[in-house]
Amino acid sequence: MSEIVKLLLLFSLGSVAGFINVMAGGGSTLTLPVLIFLGLEGSLANGTNRVAILLQNLSAIISFKREKYEKFRLSFKLAAFALPGAILGALLSVKISDELFEKILAIVMMGIIITLIIPNSKKDLIKENATYNPWYVYPALFGIGFYGGFIQAGVGFIIMATLHHLMRLNLIYTNMHKVFIIFLYTIPAIIVFAITENINWIYGLTLAGGMAFGGWWAVKLAVKKGEKIVRVILLIAILIMALKLLNAF
Numbered sequence: 001m002s003e004i005v006k007l008l009l010l011f012s013l014g015s016v017a018g019f020i021n022v023m024a025g026g027g028s029t030l031t032l033p034v035l036i037f038l039g040l041e042g043s044l045a046n047g048t049n050r051v052a053i054l055l056q057n058l059s060a061i062i063s064f065k066r067e068k069y070e071k072f073r074l075s076f077k078l079a080a081f082a083l084p085g086a087i088l089g090a091l092l093s094v095k096i097s098d099e100l101f102e103k104i105l106a107i108v109m110m111g112i113i114i115t116l117i118i119p120n121s122k123k124d125l126i127k128e129n130a131t132y133n134p135w136y137v138y139p140a141l142f143g144i145g146f147y148g149g150f151i152q153a154g155v156g157f158i159i160m161a162t163l164h165h166l167m168r169l170n171l172i173y174t175n176m177h178k179v180f181i182i183f184l185y186t187i188p189a190i191i192v193f194a195i196t197e198n199i200n201w202i203y204g205l206t207l208a209g210g211m212a213f214g215g216w217w218a219v220k221l222a223v224k225k226g227e228k229i230v231r232v233i234l235l236i237a238i239l240i241m242a243l244k245l246l247n248a249f
Helices: 003-023 028-037 042-066 072-092 098-117 137-150 155-166 171-195 201-225 227-245
Strands: none
Touching (some): 003 028, 003 201, 028 042, 028 201, 042 171, 072 137, 137 155, 155 171
């Protein structure tokens, strides 16, 4: 496979993964195996993928801003509580078997599906210009950050479920906060991978271009079609990921 074909593959796959990531989550389950298939070692593929995740979420943040769906002051506050948890989780993580990891993650995904199948009633959802921030959302975000540092995969799903239910936000605003939180705590990860020379910048930036493109249009579709389309894509993405982890196919 020529280098040009590899780059075209990465951009195309990145567009799909970026759309899935911003609309729901789990896009890295597509991109990481392909990066490894193209010849990158695990740590190098992981670092390269982080470049794409960072720029994808930056693109989504800008797109939300242009669509006038933003509460970035609150987003930053939420991200600030998740950040130390993520750092602590990475530092205190212990080695577990791949099989145990996948089973734990699959159970978490199934739990999230259950919470989304039983949505909040319309009267319980907070209106766009209102604010409802119960104090317990902040320790919850610290815990989510720890989970992101400890296990990482599927953290986007968990952020969405938590903000949707604890803060009673509709899924469009939940998505907006999610991309901001992940963007912020991906920054220190990028620095670590760059310092340790675990980033292929050509592959990373090519993949990032596709993921930024897909993420940009995911925001526009979510805003245009409303919460219903986000819920449907989110449920499908989580179900596929959970079944895959349980070796159902």
